Amino acid sequence: MVRSRKVCEFGLFIIMKEFEIILNVPMECEKCVxxxxxxxxxxxxxSINVDLEQNIVATKGGVAPSTIVKTIQETGKDAIIRGTGQPNSAAVCILESFDEKDYHAPVKGLARIVNVNDTELFIDLTVNGLPKGTYYPSIRNSGNLSEGALSTGDVYYPLEPIEVTTPSSSSTIIESLGASKTPGFSGQSFLYAxxxxxxxxxxxxxxxxxxxKVTKDSLVGVIARSAGAWENSKMVCSCSGKTVWEERKDALSKGLRG
Incomplete structure (x- = not known):
């Protein structure tokens, strides 16, 4: 099995494949654009296309989704990813701790996965609220979380280590999942597989x-399919009648993830 590689590290040259990212961004005027x-x-x-009327930002390139979101949020505006890549080419995984000490703040990471062709993909991995150090991500054979990470089986595909060295307060990606008050450190890596x-x-x-080695306090999450670019255009939920921004606020206020 071929090991994954961190993009452009250790002298490796990987031609960056492009993919599309669609985001909702609240904008009021041309100055916002x-x-x-x-x-x-x-x-x-x-390419960068900003639609003021629809409050949509569409980008294309080889840049990590978390970098796009963080860059937009640094302007003072929020950003919600609505789709990445082609249909059936994207997935997401929310990483949580099953350790009792993290009961009130289990969410510690997010992995966004997108295929750039039939054989290659990138994993945008962001983690937060962890002790400083080096961590070892891997894709496991099973999605069985009955015993947390301990019940996920053998390694299906190993990934390169991620360095967690930045104070957690600087992470906006995991903050959006309701874990902004979590102390510790954060890290981000854009991995190739x-x-x-x-x-x-x-x-x-x-x-x-x-x-x-997997331990009881290892972070874990199940990989689920997510929307491709332009596959998720709804601004109002048909069930609740709330906009995506209202649902965002509700989720954060209740500490819900996703």
Whole structure:
């Protein structure tokens, strides 16, 4: 099995494959459009399209979704990812702690996965609220979380380590999942793998503080399919009648994830 590799590290050269990201961003005027466009321009994306009327930002390039979100949020505006890549090419995994000490703040990470062709994908991994150090992510054979990470089986695909060294207060990605008050440190890595999303649905991602070993306090989450670009255009939920922004506020106020 081929090991995954961190993009452009250790002298490895990986040609960045492009994919599309669709985001909802609340904008009120042309100055908002200018601010978002100006912020994203240094990222060297191949295209940036900002639709003021629909409150949509569409980008194309080889940049991590978390980087796009963080860059927009630094302008003072929120950003919600509504789709990435082609239909049936994207997945998401929320990483949680099953340790009793984290009962009130279990969410510690988020992995966004997107295929860029039939054999390759990128994993945008962001973690938060952890002790400083090196952590070892892997995709596991099973999505069985009956015993947390301990019940996920053997390694299906190993991933490169992630360094967690930045104070948690600087992480906006995991804050959006309701874990902004969690102390500790954060980290982000954009990982490459020779896999397809179809191979991964129902399996799990585990993040361990120990190399080649899973422990009771290892983070874990099940990989689920997510929307491709332009597949999720609803602004109002047909069930609740609330907008995506109202549902966002409700989720954060209740500490809900996702």
């Amino acid at each position: 200018e601010a978002v466009t100006k912020a994203l321009t240094p990222l060297k994306l191949s 020779q896999l397809t999303v179809g191979d991964l649905i129902g399996r799990s991602v585990v993040l361990s503080a120990l190399k080649d």
